[in-house]
Amino acid sequence: TADLTSRPAQAIEGIAYFTVSELLQNVSKHSGARSASVEVWRSGDRLLIQVWDDGRGGARLDGGSGMQGLAERLDAVDGLFVVESPEGGPTTVTAELPWRDRGGKP
Numbered sequence: 001t002a003d004l005t006s007r008p009a010q011a012i013e014g015i016a017y018f019t020v021s022e023l024l025q026n027v028s029k030h031s032g033a034r035s036a037s038v039e040v041w042r043s044g045d046r047l048l049i050q051v052w053d054d055g056r057g058g059a060r061l062d063g064g065s066g067m068q069g070l071a072e073r074l075d076a077v078d079g080l081f082v083v084e085s086p087e088g089g090p091t092t093v094t095a096e097l098p099w100r101d102r103g104g105k106p
Contacts, residue, residue: 003041009100015077016040016049019070019095023051026066031055031091042099049095057089070095 007013020038027036033055040049061067061083071081078098085091 001037001039003039005042007102008042008047008097009102012047012077012097012100015073015079016047016095016097019074020049020051022066022070023093026059027051027053027055027091030059031057031089033089033091045099047097047099049097051093051095052090054090056087057085057091058087059083059085059091059093 008016020040024036024038027033031053033053036051036053038049038051040047042048059067061071061081067081067083073079074081074095074097080094080096082094083091084093
């Protein structure tokens with residue numbers, strides 16, 4: 001689901017799209033999940049993304065290059081990347097990016 005009244009700047013939208021795509025690929029490849037969800041919303045000057053799955057859990061930032069790479073990509077633009085994934089699941093990943101309007105205004 002998405003709760004946005006406008007689209008962010010193309011660079012932020014691209015990072016958000018890549019992040020969601022990569023996370024859903026991880027769900028498909030590694031989690032054993034039966035379902036997953038994606039929520040996107042704006043809170044003040046931040047774009048928030050949450051990806052959840054009902055899989056086996058155990059995802060970690062230091063478990064491979066994929067999650068760490070996402071965290072580094074978001075960090076490079078003043079973003080935040082948080083993984084909550086206890087063994088046995090579920091997994092919730094929250095990504096936060098700075099909001100920039102398409103016209104360049106914050």
